[in-house]
Amino acid sequence: MVIGFIGAGKMARALAVGLVQGGITSDQNLLCSSRSAESGKTFLSLFPSPGARWTGDNVQLVRESDLIILALKPQQFPDALPAVREASAGKLFLSLAAGLTLEKIGAWLHPTARVIRAMPNTPMQIGAGASVFTGGPHVRDKDYELIERILSASGRAWRVEEKQIDAITALSGSGPAYLFHFIDALIQGGVALGLPEKLTHALALQTVLGSAQLAAQSTLSPLELAAQVKSPRGTTLAGCDVLEKDNALNDLIARCLTAAKNRAEALARGES
Ligand SMILES: NC(=O)c1ccc[n+]([C@@H]2O[C@H](COP(=O)([O-])OP(=O)(O)OC[C@H]3O[C@@H](n4cnc5c(N)ncnc54)[C@H](OP(=O)(O)O)[C@@H]3O)[C@@H](O)[C@H]2O)c1
Known part of the structure:
Protein backbone atom coordinates (compact mmCIF):
# COMPACT_ATOMS: atom_id res chain seq x y z
CA MET A 1 0.00 0.00 0.00
CA VAL A 2 1.44 3.39 -1.03
CA ILE A 3 0.89 6.16 1.53
CA GLY A 4 1.24 9.71 0.23
CA PHE A 5 1.58 12.83 2.36
CA ILE A 6 0.49 16.18 0.92
CA GLY A 7 2.64 18.38 3.16
CA ALA A 8 5.99 17.24 4.52
CA GLY A 9 6.11 19.24 7.77
CA LYS A 10 6.23 18.31 11.46
CA MET A 11 3.09 16.17 11.66
CA ALA A 12 3.78 14.38 8.36
CA ARG A 13 7.30 13.51 9.51
CA ALA A 14 6.07 12.29 12.91
CA LEU A 15 3.41 10.04 11.36
CA ALA A 16 5.74 8.72 8.64
CA VAL A 17 8.38 7.69 11.18
CA GLY A 18 5.70 5.97 13.30
CA LEU A 19 4.40 4.10 10.24
CA VAL A 20 7.82 2.69 9.38
CA GLN A 21 8.93 2.02 12.98
CA GLY A 22 5.54 0.43 13.77
CA GLY A 23 5.88 -1.93 10.78
CA ILE A 24 2.71 -0.56 9.10
CA THR A 25 4.60 0.06 5.85
CA SER A 26 8.15 0.36 4.56
CA ASP A 27 9.76 3.67 3.60
CA GLN A 28 9.77 2.55 -0.08
CA ASN A 29 5.96 2.87 0.04
CA LEU A 30 6.01 6.47 1.28
CA LEU A 31 5.56 9.48 -0.96
CA CYS A 32 5.42 13.13 0.05
CA SER A 33 4.78 16.47 -1.62
CA SER A 34 5.45 20.02 -0.50
CA ARG A 35 5.78 23.45 -2.09
CA SER A 36 9.53 23.65 -1.57
CA ALA A 37 11.99 20.86 -2.32
CA GLU A 38 13.63 21.88 0.97
CA SER A 39 10.86 20.51 3.24
CA GLY A 40 10.72 17.40 1.02
CA LYS A 41 14.44 16.91 1.65
CA THR A 42 13.95 17.14 5.42
CA PHE A 43 11.21 14.45 5.18
CA LEU A 44 13.37 12.15 3.02
CA SER A 45 16.39 12.55 5.32
CA LEU A 46 14.49 10.58 7.99
CA PHE A 47 14.88 7.42 5.94
CA PRO A 48 17.96 5.71 4.46
CA SER A 49 18.32 6.32 0.73
CA PRO A 50 16.75 5.13 -1.54
CA GLY A 51 13.57 5.06 0.53
CA ALA A 52 10.67 7.48 0.54
CA ARG A 53 10.08 9.67 -2.54
CA TRP A 54 9.23 13.35 -2.98
CA THR A 55 7.22 15.06 -5.72
CA GLY A 56 6.24 18.67 -6.29
CA ASP A 57 3.07 17.46 -8.05
CA ASN A 58 0.07 16.80 -5.77
CA VAL A 59 -1.98 15.23 -8.59
CA GLN A 60 0.76 12.67 -9.26
CA LEU A 61 0.93 11.95 -5.52
CA VAL A 62 -2.82 11.32 -5.29
CA ARG A 63 -2.79 9.10 -8.40
CA GLU A 64 0.07 6.96 -7.04
CA SER A 65 -1.20 6.65 -3.44
CA ASP A 66 -3.75 4.30 -1.90
CA LEU A 67 -4.05 6.50 1.20
CA ILE A 68 -3.42 10.26 1.08
CA ILE A 69 -2.61 12.04 4.33
CA LEU A 70 -3.44 15.76 4.25
CA ALA A 71 -0.73 17.23 6.48
CA LEU A 72 -1.14 20.85 5.41
CA LYS A 73 -2.04 23.86 7.52
CA PRO A 74 -5.82 24.48 7.36
CA GLN A 75 -5.33 27.75 5.44
CA GLN A 76 -3.28 25.86 2.77
CA PHE A 77 -6.16 23.48 1.86
CA PRO A 78 -8.03 25.84 -0.52
CA ASP A 79 -4.85 26.23 -2.61
CA ALA A 80 -3.92 22.55 -2.69
CA LEU A 81 -7.14 20.51 -2.80
CA PRO A 82 -9.21 21.73 -5.79
CA ALA A 83 -6.41 20.69 -8.18
CA VAL A 84 -6.55 17.05 -7.00
CA ARG A 85 -10.38 16.79 -7.17
CA GLU A 86 -10.55 14.56 -10.27
CA ALA A 87 -7.67 12.33 -9.15
CA SER A 88 -9.31 11.88 -5.73
CA ALA A 89 -12.25 9.78 -7.00
CA GLY A 90 -12.71 6.73 -4.76
CA LYS A 91 -9.47 7.39 -2.82
CA LEU A 92 -9.04 7.31 0.94
CA PHE A 93 -7.93 10.59 2.62
CA LEU A 94 -6.85 11.30 6.20
CA SER A 95 -6.88 14.98 7.18
CA LEU A 96 -4.88 16.18 10.19
CA ALA A 97 -6.10 19.77 9.97
CA ALA A 98 -7.60 21.53 12.97
CA GLY A 99 -10.99 23.16 12.35
CA LEU A 100 -11.71 21.76 8.87
CA THR A 101 -14.94 19.71 8.90
CA LEU A 102 -15.52 16.53 6.90
CA GLU A 103 -18.12 18.47 4.90
CA LYS A 104 -15.65 21.20 3.99
CA ILE A 105 -12.84 18.80 3.04
CA GLY A 106 -15.31 16.63 1.10
CA ALA A 107 -16.48 19.64 -0.92
CA TRP A 108 -12.94 20.19 -2.28
CA LEU A 109 -12.58 16.54 -3.30
CA HIS A 110 -14.45 14.19 -5.66
CA PRO A 111 -17.87 13.15 -4.24
CA THR A 112 -16.72 9.51 -4.10
CA ALA A 113 -13.59 10.25 -2.04
CA ARG A 114 -13.54 8.58 1.41
CA VAL A 115 -12.50 11.15 4.00
CA ILE A 116 -11.42 10.60 7.60
CA ARG A 117 -10.54 13.52 9.82
CA ALA A 118 -8.12 13.15 12.74
CA MET A 119 -6.88 15.33 15.57
CA PRO A 120 -3.39 14.23 16.62
CA ASN A 121 -1.01 16.03 18.97
CA THR A 122 2.71 16.74 18.91
CA PRO A 123 3.89 13.98 21.32
CA MET A 124 3.23 11.86 18.23
CA GLN A 125 6.80 12.90 17.30
CA ILE A 126 8.10 10.52 19.98
CA GLY A 127 5.46 7.82 19.57
CA ALA A 128 3.38 9.14 22.49
CA GLY A 129 0.58 10.93 20.65
CA ALA A 130 -3.08 11.11 21.64
CA SER A 131 -5.21 11.06 18.48
CA VAL A 132 -8.89 10.84 17.64
CA PHE A 133 -10.54 10.23 14.27
CA THR A 134 -13.97 10.37 12.65
CA GLY A 135 -15.17 9.63 9.12
CA GLY A 136 -17.50 10.80 6.37
CA PRO A 137 -20.26 8.99 4.44
CA HIS A 138 -18.29 6.63 2.14
CA VAL A 139 -15.80 5.41 4.73
CA ARG A 140 -15.72 1.62 5.15
CA ASP A 141 -15.03 -0.42 8.30
CA LYS A 142 -11.65 -1.52 6.94
CA ASP A 143 -10.71 2.16 6.37
CA TYR A 144 -11.37 2.89 10.05
CA GLU A 145 -9.30 -0.16 11.04
CA LEU A 146 -6.40 1.05 8.86
CA ILE A 147 -6.50 4.59 10.26
CA GLU A 148 -6.66 3.30 13.84
CA ARG A 149 -3.56 1.15 13.17
CA ILE A 150 -1.76 4.10 11.56
CA LEU A 151 -2.47 6.56 14.38
CA SER A 152 -1.76 3.91 17.03
CA ALA A 153 1.72 3.42 15.55
CA SER A 154 2.56 6.88 16.99
CA GLY A 155 0.70 6.67 20.30
CA ARG A 156 -2.93 5.94 21.18
CA ALA A 157 -6.05 6.57 19.07
CA TRP A 158 -9.82 6.67 19.61
CA ARG A 159 -12.74 6.86 17.16
CA VAL A 160 -15.11 9.70 18.13
CA GLU A 161 -18.08 11.64 16.78
CA GLU A 162 -17.32 14.71 14.70
CA LYS A 163 -19.32 16.95 17.05
CA GLN A 164 -16.74 16.15 19.79
CA ILE A 165 -13.71 17.21 17.75
CA ASP A 166 -13.61 20.93 18.66
CA ALA A 167 -13.61 20.10 22.38
CA ILE A 168 -10.97 17.40 21.82
CA THR A 169 -8.86 19.89 19.85
CA ALA A 170 -9.00 22.16 22.91
CA LEU A 171 -8.09 19.30 25.27
CA SER A 172 -5.53 16.98 23.67
CA GLY A 173 -4.68 18.84 20.43
CA SER A 174 -3.63 22.01 22.24
N1 LIG B 1 1.66 20.97 15.04
C1 LIG B 1 0.66 20.65 15.89
O1 LIG B 1 0.70 20.83 17.11
C2 LIG B 1 -0.57 19.99 15.36
C3 LIG B 1 -1.40 19.25 16.23
C4 LIG B 1 -2.55 18.66 15.71
C5 LIG B 1 -2.86 18.84 14.35
N2 LIG B 1 -2.03 19.56 13.55
C6 LIG B 1 -2.39 19.74 12.15
O2 LIG B 1 -1.45 19.09 11.31
C7 LIG B 1 -1.39 19.81 10.07
C8 LIG B 1 0.06 19.99 9.68
O3 LIG B 1 0.69 20.79 10.66
P1 LIG B 1 2.28 20.91 10.72
O4 LIG B 1 2.58 21.52 12.04
O5 LIG B 1 2.93 19.63 10.31
O6 LIG B 1 2.52 22.00 9.54
P2 LIG B 1 3.90 22.44 8.85
O7 LIG B 1 5.07 21.91 9.62
O8 LIG B 1 3.80 23.90 8.58
O9 LIG B 1 3.86 21.67 7.44
C9 LIG B 1 3.01 22.04 6.38
C10 LIG B 1 3.54 21.36 5.11
O10 LIG B 1 2.61 21.59 4.05
C11 LIG B 1 3.34 21.89 2.87
N3 LIG B 1 2.50 22.60 1.91
C12 LIG B 1 1.94 23.82 2.01
N4 LIG B 1 1.18 24.10 0.90
C13 LIG B 1 1.29 23.02 0.09
C14 LIG B 1 0.75 22.67 -1.17
N5 LIG B 1 -0.06 23.51 -1.86
N6 LIG B 1 1.07 21.46 -1.70
C15 LIG B 1 1.88 20.59 -1.05
N7 LIG B 1 2.42 20.86 0.17
C16 LIG B 1 2.13 22.06 0.73
C17 LIG B 1 4.49 22.72 3.37
O11 LIG B 1 5.50 22.76 2.39
P3 LIG B 1 6.57 23.97 2.34
O12 LIG B 1 7.35 23.84 3.63
O13 LIG B 1 7.37 23.65 1.15
O14 LIG B 1 5.77 25.23 2.27
C18 LIG B 1 4.88 21.90 4.63
O15 LIG B 1 5.72 20.83 4.25
C19 LIG B 1 -2.13 21.14 10.26
O16 LIG B 1 -3.36 21.10 9.57
C20 LIG B 1 -2.38 21.22 11.75
O17 LIG B 1 -3.66 21.83 12.02
C21 LIG B 1 -0.89 20.12 14.02
Whole structure:
Protein backbone atom coordinates (compact mmCIF):
# COMPACT_ATOMS: atom_id res chain seq x y z
CA MET A 1 0.00 0.00 0.00
CA VAL A 2 1.44 3.39 -1.03
CA ILE A 3 0.89 6.16 1.53
CA GLY A 4 1.24 9.71 0.23
CA PHE A 5 1.58 12.83 2.36
CA ILE A 6 0.49 16.18 0.92
CA GLY A 7 2.64 18.38 3.16
CA ALA A 8 5.99 17.24 4.52
CA GLY A 9 6.11 19.24 7.77
CA LYS A 10 6.23 18.31 11.46
CA MET A 11 3.09 16.17 11.66
CA ALA A 12 3.78 14.38 8.36
CA ARG A 13 7.30 13.51 9.51
CA ALA A 14 6.07 12.29 12.91
CA LEU A 15 3.41 10.04 11.36
CA ALA A 16 5.74 8.72 8.64
CA VAL A 17 8.38 7.69 11.18
CA GLY A 18 5.70 5.97 13.30
CA LEU A 19 4.40 4.10 10.24
CA VAL A 20 7.82 2.69 9.38
CA GLN A 21 8.93 2.02 12.98
CA GLY A 22 5.54 0.43 13.77
CA GLY A 23 5.88 -1.93 10.78
CA ILE A 24 2.71 -0.56 9.10
CA THR A 25 4.60 0.06 5.85
CA SER A 26 8.15 0.36 4.56
CA ASP A 27 9.76 3.67 3.60
CA GLN A 28 9.77 2.55 -0.08
CA ASN A 29 5.96 2.87 0.04
CA LEU A 30 6.01 6.47 1.28
CA LEU A 31 5.56 9.48 -0.96
CA CYS A 32 5.42 13.13 0.05
CA SER A 33 4.78 16.47 -1.62
CA SER A 34 5.45 20.02 -0.50
CA ARG A 35 5.78 23.45 -2.09
CA SER A 36 9.53 23.65 -1.57
CA ALA A 37 11.99 20.86 -2.32
CA GLU A 38 13.63 21.88 0.97
CA SER A 39 10.86 20.51 3.24
CA GLY A 40 10.72 17.40 1.02
CA LYS A 41 14.44 16.91 1.65
CA THR A 42 13.95 17.14 5.42
CA PHE A 43 11.21 14.45 5.18
CA LEU A 44 13.37 12.15 3.02
CA SER A 45 16.39 12.55 5.32
CA LEU A 46 14.49 10.58 7.99
CA PHE A 47 14.88 7.42 5.94
CA PRO A 48 17.96 5.71 4.46
CA SER A 49 18.32 6.32 0.73
CA PRO A 50 16.75 5.13 -1.54
CA GLY A 51 13.57 5.06 0.53
CA ALA A 52 10.67 7.48 0.54
CA ARG A 53 10.08 9.67 -2.54
CA TRP A 54 9.23 13.35 -2.98
CA THR A 55 7.22 15.06 -5.72
CA GLY A 56 6.24 18.67 -6.29
CA ASP A 57 3.07 17.46 -8.05
CA ASN A 58 0.07 16.80 -5.77
CA VAL A 59 -1.98 15.23 -8.59
CA GLN A 60 0.76 12.67 -9.26
CA LEU A 61 0.93 11.95 -5.52
CA VAL A 62 -2.82 11.32 -5.29
CA ARG A 63 -2.79 9.10 -8.40
CA GLU A 64 0.07 6.96 -7.04
CA SER A 65 -1.20 6.65 -3.44
CA ASP A 66 -3.75 4.30 -1.90
CA LEU A 67 -4.05 6.50 1.20
CA ILE A 68 -3.42 10.26 1.08
CA ILE A 69 -2.61 12.04 4.33
CA LEU A 70 -3.44 15.76 4.25
CA ALA A 71 -0.73 17.23 6.48
CA LEU A 72 -1.14 20.85 5.41
CA LYS A 73 -2.04 23.86 7.52
CA PRO A 74 -5.82 24.48 7.36
CA GLN A 75 -5.33 27.75 5.44
CA GLN A 76 -3.28 25.86 2.77
CA PHE A 77 -6.16 23.48 1.86
CA PRO A 78 -8.03 25.84 -0.52
CA ASP A 79 -4.85 26.23 -2.61
CA ALA A 80 -3.92 22.55 -2.69
CA LEU A 81 -7.14 20.51 -2.80
CA PRO A 82 -9.21 21.73 -5.79
CA ALA A 83 -6.41 20.69 -8.18
CA VAL A 84 -6.55 17.05 -7.00
CA ARG A 85 -10.38 16.79 -7.17
CA GLU A 86 -10.55 14.56 -10.27
CA ALA A 87 -7.67 12.33 -9.15
CA SER A 88 -9.31 11.88 -5.73
CA ALA A 89 -12.25 9.78 -7.00
CA GLY A 90 -12.71 6.73 -4.76
CA LYS A 91 -9.47 7.39 -2.82
CA LEU A 92 -9.04 7.31 0.94
CA PHE A 93 -7.93 10.59 2.62
CA LEU A 94 -6.85 11.30 6.20
CA SER A 95 -6.88 14.98 7.18
CA LEU A 96 -4.88 16.18 10.19
CA ALA A 97 -6.10 19.77 9.97
CA ALA A 98 -7.60 21.53 12.97
CA GLY A 99 -10.99 23.16 12.35
CA LEU A 100 -11.71 21.76 8.87
CA THR A 101 -14.94 19.71 8.90
CA LEU A 102 -15.52 16.53 6.90
CA GLU A 103 -18.12 18.47 4.90
CA LYS A 104 -15.65 21.20 3.99
CA ILE A 105 -12.84 18.80 3.04
CA GLY A 106 -15.31 16.63 1.10
CA ALA A 107 -16.48 19.64 -0.92
CA TRP A 108 -12.94 20.19 -2.28
CA LEU A 109 -12.58 16.54 -3.30
CA HIS A 110 -14.45 14.19 -5.66
CA PRO A 111 -17.87 13.15 -4.24
CA THR A 112 -16.72 9.51 -4.10
CA ALA A 113 -13.59 10.25 -2.04
CA ARG A 114 -13.54 8.58 1.41
CA VAL A 115 -12.50 11.15 4.00
CA ILE A 116 -11.42 10.60 7.60
CA ARG A 117 -10.54 13.52 9.82
CA ALA A 118 -8.12 13.15 12.74
CA MET A 119 -6.88 15.33 15.57
CA PRO A 120 -3.39 14.23 16.62
CA ASN A 121 -1.01 16.03 18.97
CA THR A 122 2.71 16.74 18.91
CA PRO A 123 3.89 13.98 21.32
CA MET A 124 3.23 11.86 18.23
CA GLN A 125 6.80 12.90 17.30
CA ILE A 126 8.10 10.52 19.98
CA GLY A 127 5.46 7.82 19.57
CA ALA A 128 3.38 9.14 22.49
CA GLY A 129 0.58 10.93 20.65
CA ALA A 130 -3.08 11.11 21.64
CA SER A 131 -5.21 11.06 18.48
CA VAL A 132 -8.89 10.84 17.64
CA PHE A 133 -10.54 10.23 14.27
CA THR A 134 -13.97 10.37 12.65
CA GLY A 135 -15.17 9.63 9.12
CA GLY A 136 -17.50 10.80 6.37
CA PRO A 137 -20.26 8.99 4.44
CA HIS A 138 -18.29 6.63 2.14
CA VAL A 139 -15.80 5.41 4.73
CA ARG A 140 -15.72 1.62 5.15
CA ASP A 141 -15.03 -0.42 8.30
CA LYS A 142 -11.65 -1.52 6.94
CA ASP A 143 -10.71 2.16 6.37
CA TYR A 144 -11.37 2.89 10.05
CA GLU A 145 -9.30 -0.16 11.04
CA LEU A 146 -6.40 1.05 8.86
CA ILE A 147 -6.50 4.59 10.26
CA GLU A 148 -6.66 3.30 13.84
CA ARG A 149 -3.56 1.15 13.17
CA ILE A 150 -1.76 4.10 11.56
CA LEU A 151 -2.47 6.56 14.38
CA SER A 152 -1.76 3.91 17.03
CA ALA A 153 1.72 3.42 15.55
CA SER A 154 2.56 6.88 16.99
CA GLY A 155 0.70 6.67 20.30
CA ARG A 156 -2.93 5.94 21.18
CA ALA A 157 -6.05 6.57 19.07
CA TRP A 158 -9.82 6.67 19.61
CA ARG A 159 -12.74 6.86 17.16
CA VAL A 160 -15.11 9.70 18.13
CA GLU A 161 -18.08 11.64 16.78
CA GLU A 162 -17.32 14.71 14.70
CA LYS A 163 -19.32 16.95 17.05
CA GLN A 164 -16.74 16.15 19.79
CA ILE A 165 -13.71 17.21 17.75
CA ASP A 166 -13.61 20.93 18.66
CA ALA A 167 -13.61 20.10 22.38
CA ILE A 168 -10.97 17.40 21.82
CA THR A 169 -8.86 19.89 19.85
CA ALA A 170 -9.00 22.16 22.91
CA LEU A 171 -8.09 19.30 25.27
CA SER A 172 -5.53 16.98 23.67
CA GLY A 173 -4.68 18.84 20.43
CA SER A 174 -3.63 22.01 22.24
CA GLY A 175 -2.97 20.26 25.58
CA PRO A 176 0.78 19.72 25.12
CA ALA A 177 1.30 23.50 25.00
CA TYR A 178 -0.60 23.99 28.29
CA LEU A 179 1.63 21.37 29.92
CA PHE A 180 4.78 22.97 28.52
CA HIS A 181 3.63 26.23 30.14
CA PHE A 182 3.01 24.38 33.41
CA ILE A 183 6.51 22.84 33.29
CA ASP A 184 8.01 26.26 32.57
CA ALA A 185 6.08 27.76 35.52
CA LEU A 186 7.48 25.01 37.80
CA ILE A 187 11.00 25.79 36.58
CA GLN A 188 10.60 29.55 37.08
CA GLY A 189 9.06 28.97 40.51
CA GLY A 190 11.96 26.69 41.54
CA VAL A 191 14.55 29.20 40.33
CA ALA A 192 12.72 31.97 42.27
CA LEU A 193 13.17 29.81 45.39
CA GLY A 194 16.95 29.91 44.79
CA LEU A 195 17.49 26.53 43.09
CA PRO A 196 19.99 26.24 40.20
CA GLU A 197 18.22 26.33 36.81
CA LYS A 198 19.66 23.08 35.42
CA LEU A 199 18.64 21.05 38.48
CA THR A 200 15.22 22.75 38.63
CA HIS A 201 14.61 21.94 34.95
CA ALA A 202 15.48 18.25 35.47
CA LEU A 203 13.38 17.99 38.66
CA ALA A 204 10.35 19.67 37.07
CA LEU A 205 10.44 17.40 34.00
CA GLN A 206 10.92 14.20 35.98
CA THR A 207 8.12 15.19 38.39
CA VAL A 208 5.63 15.76 35.55
CA LEU A 209 6.74 12.61 33.69
CA GLY A 210 6.67 10.41 36.80
CA SER A 211 3.30 11.76 37.98
CA ALA A 212 1.70 11.17 34.55
CA GLN A 213 3.09 7.62 34.50
CA LEU A 214 1.87 6.98 38.05
CA ALA A 215 -1.62 8.32 37.23
CA ALA A 216 -1.73 6.19 34.06
CA GLN A 217 -0.74 3.01 35.92
CA SER A 218 -2.79 3.56 39.08
CA THR A 219 -6.36 2.42 39.73
CA LEU A 220 -6.84 5.59 41.80
CA SER A 221 -8.21 8.82 40.30
CA PRO A 222 -5.87 11.85 40.01
CA LEU A 223 -7.60 13.49 43.00
CA GLU A 224 -7.23 10.31 45.11
CA LEU A 225 -3.53 10.22 44.24
CA ALA A 226 -3.23 13.88 45.27
CA ALA A 227 -5.03 13.16 48.55
CA GLN A 228 -2.45 10.44 49.30
CA VAL A 229 0.38 13.00 49.41
CA LYS A 230 -1.53 15.74 51.25
CA SER A 231 -0.82 14.97 54.90
CA PRO A 232 -2.51 17.22 57.48
CA ARG A 233 -0.47 20.39 58.12
CA GLY A 234 2.08 19.10 55.52
CA THR A 235 3.92 20.93 52.75
CA THR A 236 1.91 19.45 49.84
CA LEU A 237 -1.37 20.48 51.46
CA ALA A 238 -0.01 24.01 51.91
CA GLY A 239 0.89 24.16 48.20
CA CYS A 240 -2.38 22.57 46.99
CA ASP A 241 -4.42 24.99 49.12
CA VAL A 242 -3.11 27.80 46.90
CA LEU A 243 -4.12 25.95 43.70
CA GLU A 244 -7.54 25.00 45.06
CA LYS A 245 -8.49 28.28 46.78
CA ASP A 246 -11.67 29.66 45.15
CA ASN A 247 -11.35 26.81 42.60
CA ALA A 248 -8.50 28.85 41.06
CA LEU A 249 -6.77 26.13 39.03
CA ASN A 250 -9.98 24.49 37.76
CA ASP A 251 -11.44 27.86 36.74
CA LEU A 252 -8.24 28.78 34.91
CA ILE A 253 -8.13 25.47 33.00
CA ALA A 254 -11.86 25.66 32.19
CA ARG A 255 -11.36 29.16 30.73
CA CYS A 256 -8.32 27.98 28.79
CA LEU A 257 -10.22 25.01 27.25
CA THR A 258 -13.25 27.16 26.44
CA ALA A 259 -11.08 29.74 24.64
CA ALA A 260 -9.38 27.01 22.59
CA LYS A 261 -12.73 25.32 21.76
CA ASN A 262 -14.25 28.66 20.72
CA ARG A 263 -11.29 29.21 18.42
CA ALA A 264 -11.67 25.70 16.90
CA GLU A 265 -15.37 26.44 16.27
CA ALA A 266 -14.48 29.78 14.65
CA LEU A 267 -11.97 28.04 12.34
CA ALA A 268 -14.64 25.44 11.46
CA ARG A 269 -16.98 28.33 10.49
CA GLY A 270 -14.27 29.56 8.13
CA GLU A 271 -13.14 32.57 10.17
CA SER A 272 -9.42 33.31 9.66
N1 LIG B 1 1.66 20.97 15.04
C1 LIG B 1 0.66 20.65 15.89
O1 LIG B 1 0.70 20.83 17.11
C2 LIG B 1 -0.57 19.99 15.36
C3 LIG B 1 -1.40 19.25 16.23
C4 LIG B 1 -2.55 18.66 15.71
C5 LIG B 1 -2.86 18.84 14.35
N2 LIG B 1 -2.03 19.56 13.55
C6 LIG B 1 -2.39 19.74 12.15
O2 LIG B 1 -1.45 19.09 11.31
C7 LIG B 1 -1.39 19.81 10.07
C8 LIG B 1 0.06 19.99 9.68
O3 LIG B 1 0.69 20.79 10.66
P1 LIG B 1 2.28 20.91 10.72
O4 LIG B 1 2.58 21.52 12.04
O5 LIG B 1 2.93 19.63 10.31
O6 LIG B 1 2.52 22.00 9.54
P2 LIG B 1 3.90 22.44 8.85
O7 LIG B 1 5.07 21.91 9.62
O8 LIG B 1 3.80 23.90 8.58
O9 LIG B 1 3.86 21.67 7.44
C9 LIG B 1 3.01 22.04 6.38
C10 LIG B 1 3.54 21.36 5.11
O10 LIG B 1 2.61 21.59 4.05
C11 LIG B 1 3.34 21.89 2.87
N3 LIG B 1 2.50 22.60 1.91
C12 LIG B 1 1.94 23.82 2.01
N4 LIG B 1 1.18 24.10 0.90
C13 LIG B 1 1.29 23.02 0.09
C14 LIG B 1 0.75 22.67 -1.17
N5 LIG B 1 -0.06 23.51 -1.86
N6 LIG B 1 1.07 21.46 -1.70
C15 LIG B 1 1.88 20.59 -1.05
N7 LIG B 1 2.42 20.86 0.17
C16 LIG B 1 2.13 22.06 0.73
C17 LIG B 1 4.49 22.72 3.37
O11 LIG B 1 5.50 22.76 2.39
P3 LIG B 1 6.57 23.97 2.34
O12 LIG B 1 7.35 23.84 3.63
O13 LIG B 1 7.37 23.65 1.15
O14 LIG B 1 5.77 25.23 2.27
C18 LIG B 1 4.88 21.90 4.63
O15 LIG B 1 5.72 20.83 4.25
C19 LIG B 1 -2.13 21.14 10.26
O16 LIG B 1 -3.36 21.10 9.57
C20 LIG B 1 -2.38 21.22 11.75
O17 LIG B 1 -3.66 21.83 12.02
C21 LIG B 1 -0.89 20.12 14.02
